[in-house]
Amino acid sequence: MTKIVLPFVMAFLFLACSENETMPVFDKVELNEYLNTLPSVLQIAPFEERKIIQKNARRDQYTLEEYEVAVGFDEQFLFNPSSEIFYPGSLVVASSVVQGSYKPISAPRAAIVLSTSLTGDKTSITVDSPKLSTTRDAISTLLKDRNFDIPPANLRYTTDEVFSNNHLKIALGGNYEGFGTNVSGSLAFNYEQETTKVVVKMIQKFYTIDVDVPDQSAAFFNESFDFKEKIVNHKPLYVSSVTYGRVFLMSIESTMSKVELEAALQASFLGGSVGVNAETEFGKIVKTSTIKATIVGGSATIAGQEIGDLSAVKEFIASGASYSKENPGLPIAYRLRELGNNEVFTNVLYSKYTKRVRVDQISNKSIDFDINLDWYGLKTKAGSVLKPERIFIKRVDVVTGKSNEKELFFGSEYKVKSRLELLTKKDKVYVVFRDYNNKDTHVFALPAMLDLIKKGLLTSNAHLYALDKSPLKTEELYHNSSILTLGIESYKIY
Template sequence: MATSLGVAVFVHTSYRDERIDGFVRSSQKISVQPEAEIDLPSSDMGLSNNEKSVAPVVSRRLSKTAESFAVFQPNADVLYPGALVRTSSLVSGTLQPVGNIGRAPSEVTITNITLLEKENQTGGDAKAAVYSSRIDNPDASSVNEAVRSMVKRVVPGTTAAKLSYQLLKTNSLEEGFTRLGISAGWLGGEVKSSLGKQVREEKSSFIIKFSQEYYTASFATPARPSDVFSRRVTSGDLEQTRGDSLGYISSVTYGRVLYVVVSSSVHEDQMRTTLDLALKQVASKQELQFSHAQREMLGSSEIRILALGGNSDQAMKVISGDLTKVRDFLESGAQFSANSPGVPISYTARYLSDNELAKVSFTTNYVVETGKARAPVTAVVRLVALDVYLDGSPGKDKWSTWVTINGKRYKVWNRKKDISDNGNITDPKGPGGDGNASRYSLENEYEVSLSPGEPLKVEFHGVAHDNDDAVDPSSRLFLPSDYWGIGQSTDTINNYPCHRMGAANGHQTEYYIWFNIRKKE
């Protein structure tokens, strides 16, 4: 109530505003469940870590709640500060706009950035005099243009990205993202394809999120729901949204994000130590330095990377899976600039009814092994003998052989040798069953450290040369074995239970290697 010249004047809220406010406030908000992690009633006994033994596993359910939403499939027509959305679409991550309804003027404000007073100013006494922009009819085009106009006045070299990272152990891709506060339903097929549809259970896997935030654009909070609509809008225009609560995009943060998924046969503790070291060096802008063992560990790991935002050339380099490129990528975007443009990486939404932050709950199920963790083992691979068969004229021949054990190459023998059809052994397993071969005893022995569940893979290679030392491509043999379980064997040579590996290529010298595998005590 106000008084003027002794006369009481009552000011009433318009009927139109009351109808709109009542309609918006009558809708139900999204139901939010408490965060929890529980074991599901049923458990199972099954194969674990690709071994032929049974290990206990249990299914679990992880529930999380988010009030800031990651962006994977930005819809430029909907994702901007002030956009009106159906809050039910927050659950799926694909925002659904409210129909074409007139809007009242409002403001968009930029934070976490330093702007010049004028667009053509070049420096000197630059200061952040203007952070907000008034928009007469807020829509995707006008709001995005207002944001672009403001960030064009960034003071060079003054807007450092806010860098943060998270490292989490995960049993599946969905579990990892859920722990990051990201629903697996938001990812989309392209994201899952980039990072791998699933994390293989026999490996220890981690997910890392690097975030570089440049600036945030926010929409002015309305005093009441009707304030966001033009005076021509009535409650009847909102009937299309009945049954769904209305919300608005409160803020959008722009920057760059890297998601890294690392899967390895290495023991979880060893891999976490190595990744922790890498992350600390990346965060402090140091050169990545690892021990020989750590370099081998990373070299044998499967690394998948998804880059969102920034220069496309830089992104192409980083998705190669090389962690050193991650450091280069983050350093190149340490400052916001035209060469390092940001994209929407997250946003918040509020209910139009009372400006409360909108929250969404989501769950995922995953399987985890509950058995006791196994310690690393050392396998000893001993090369016992090499059989050389000749399918052709006898005489001197130069030949080279080597083995590769879990990716590391070892020379067996490189020499010239007189090879004849009259071999020194008879072996019915030889080519054609004639058994003629020359056998050479070997004493090469190699130790290989294996993480729990890591298979032992032995490959045998042989190359025969002609008398003029030219390599005959038809004599190249690449003979990978499958997983050789410790203790298994096919024959005994020189008192060693041995595996035999080799192949006949049809018309050239043929090689067969005998090797023994045992567990180092």
């Protein structure tokens, strides 16, 4: 009998030892240290719109200018509300967010607590094993089994001019490559046509569903896994908040100018209500435009439909305007945080695009710039330096004849700068040298303001004329015996 039992005992001990050997210990300290020391994903720093270069000359009334911009988004618009990736607590690879591909991270997860911004009842619920299905079930239970107060029905309106497909992503507020693009696709523009392209957004946020921020990174997980294989190179990101509500998107491609189009939109419905003259004003847009609309959330459903009147707008404003159990809204935006420091992740979207600028619009622009002078800038035509006694900047309104002037004083480095602002086509600027008896000795005129504005629109340089590299050299007006070298720098055109 002993001989029979012994093999079974040995086999049991062997299996037990084997199981113990393959059961790794969940080392939360090691995981925390690993996540905390991972760097954040690198991105371009946000910057305001800036001109790169004048793209090419044309023979009509337009010039082409190339611009670039980088905009940071703490919250991104959700193109596809049915996406299985964007739910509270989900983990994604940081570099994939920057690329727009959004790769999820699969790992054994610890329980999380979700809560809603709605008020009037218990706001939180625990999800024991967080994944898409269990999180959806928890949110459904939270919203249907409790009685929350109805939030205020506030609509927010925005309009953005669009110049390229990448620029459309900035206007919409989200970057997705290869999936979730049903909304952006329904708003596609024909960028080959020289038309004004505008995206109108009406956004109504009902509430948010948020996940409790973990005290430690490892608190997101409940058992050991190969985290160095699953999480590499950068801190991972998690969806910390999802906004539910509804969005009305309208794409307008029009032969109207941007100013005309925005004025008509404001008069029709962007003022916050659809007034008596709204249909008339919107009719002006319809006659010159192709208009498509898409609705995300709410009771009305439109997806990339062409519209010819304000009925869709009226329907959106009137129907499904309030949160209820029957109208809970759809996910329309989300916020990401870094696992490792819980800081809000700002996704930076970059775009480069070309603008058309009407040459005749230059006449309505104004310009600011610095006049940069040095002591040795005034010379005879033979090249001898003429030492200035007193120097003034004189500004003349050629329409009214009114003028004002400012005396300049050279500093210890024998240089002086003076800022001129809001100069227009009706302004003429002179640099005037006088003797100590207040008699004009040398008078120089700057180029016409329209010429400076046009030059500024056609260059990507920070200065129109840099004193140390490419200065302006101009002859005096009356005696034609001297030349002034100066800089016109740090310009800004409005």
